[in-house]
Amino acid sequence: MEKRNSEVTYKEIYLQPESFEAINNTLGDIYGVLDKVFAEDYDELIFTGCGTSLYLAQAAAHAFSSYNAIPSKAVCCSELYYFPETFVKNRKVLVLPITRKSYTTEVRMAIDKVRSYPGVKSLAITCDQDSALYNDFMILSPDTAEDSVIMTRSFTSMVYLAAVMAMYAGGKKDEIAAMAGYGDSARDALKKMDDLAKSIITEHEGLNLFITLGQGINYGVANECMNKMKEMGLSNSEAYFSLEYRHGPMSLVDENTLIIFLSHSETVKEDAKLLAQMKEYGAVTVAIGNTASADLKDADYCLDLPYGYNDTQNAAIIGFIGQFIGYYIAEKKGIDADSPRHLSQAIVISA
């Protein structure tokens, strides 16, 4: 039988619930590692990664700082490698590399470099056991096997892992317990997001610019949505902090622009004003959030997330939309997203 375009990636998208459940089944192991890691104090946490993993680092840093009064930031691996003194000199820093594959060149280069400074420890957030080889500590997303080049379940499962870490370190085990049924919530959300994305792409033939907006933990997720639409759909896509969108980038908005609001409970009031303005400029608008259909009812498409989660808990689910929009753009264009142009599973740079 002939291979169907993007079938491997599409199948893996639907395996995300199993990845969350595998983490829920290994929470004891994760807590054991975190107890050791946070037996020490740190001046700062630096989450690092490349591409999808950098966007994950952005979400993880926001989550951690929100649950723990320790400064955190996301820095891409190449910056740590090129400018280690700028980031870790004379400080007690926990560096957290995030990877699907342990052998991505820049991750290895960055971690080897910063670990040569005396105040640095590293905790890998990873899908690959081999990350243990060059890190002080490691927490693992144990069920994320991906045959595709495109990261889907590896991304969302590590978002989930980072949320668990933030909550545990912040003494909020009750919020982790409230995610016991996360796999089933994800199954429900997958079906709804799939239908939503299919409708959007089918009903708007001329779309040529795909924007995702989000604040707080949703900013990193928005960036990953941007990345999926680019990698899978070879389309012009961008992501911004929601209120940043007025400061320049909205100059491109017209009736061929899709704008997806990953709505955060803190931002719905301002999001509603922004959404109304973007509709005036002709944009097709989509709102996703706990009560999006009430908060952002002017949107052309609304999807509520009725699972009773807070914004941090929602983060591993809310970005499914980017995966499906990427998939349906690819379908429409006849692209096989299983073999994305120019890309490979891990970027290895020759010496």
Added chain:
Amino acid sequence: MEKRNSEVTYKEIYLQPESFEAINNTLGDIYGVLDKVFAEDYDELIFTGCGTSLYLAQAAAHAFSSYNAIPSKAVCCSELYYFPETFVKNRKVLVLPITRKSYTTEVRMAIDKVRSYPGVKSLAITCDQDSALYNDFMILSPDTAEDSVIMTRSFTSMVYLAAVMAMYAGGKKDEIAAMAGYGDSARDALKKMDDLAKSIITEHEGLNLFITLGQGINYGVANECMNKMKEMGLSNSEAYFSLEYRHGPMSLVDENTLIIFLSHSETVKEDAKLLAQMKEYGAVTVAIGNTASADLKDADYCLDLPYGYNDTQNAAIIGFIGQFIGYYIAEKKGIDADSPRHLSQAIVISA
């Protein structure tokens, strides 16, 4: 006489040398303020702004951390406003808002919010005297009057001001003294960048994606180049940390893609490999740096910056290219960049 498209913005681009010279003529005032600011210790510096000023904050944070062993980061105003506890709770933080106009809604909201926390002081980096009304301290770029909506000299002069601040706080007054002739260096660079941009746009009719890459202090500058091409030229434009470009976004590269390398002395070796790879995919490539014609000689266009400056010193000059590319895209499309679509001088949000 009929108004020529973009003539106001174009004229202001050529007034940037005067803005640098005005700062050089008021260094004593700036040092006096900085002596007061840094009489105290801070756990962290947070540079903040919106749009162009956020990109400036990214460059400024990198410069400051490189000259001073104090953690620094850039955070957009809306994030500080929505999530003050995530960023400033229980810490001694110097928050540095960057603005052309003091009345941008989000800047005011963010600063009023974070200053309600006991450990926070604020130092405005500004073109507007009225910033003094809601900040503890202020350093001013005194000659940046702009009639245009598009920020040009306000951006570069505050990059210069941020570099001066980083050097002064880091005890490197010799590096500031070495910029005594910065106005003349800028005049020379303006002419060369203008010619370069005109050649690129004239010789490549089909360009439809404009990418700027930079690491370190050049990342924020690259983002501002992205922004200029979007605001002035209504074109798809993006910016990335150079090595991040392989991790997804390069999937869009073809013969209609322009890639500008803002080359940093630390990154030329890896930049050369990346540039060669992007040429294989068909991209039109441009390299700008101190010795770009030697380091990145495979580029389709090279421009050397022979002024004897280091990377931090170069930062206020190297981004001129984005202003001129934006201008020549607008010229080609018949757009008047003096009246950019959907935009205004400062974003004011109604309550």
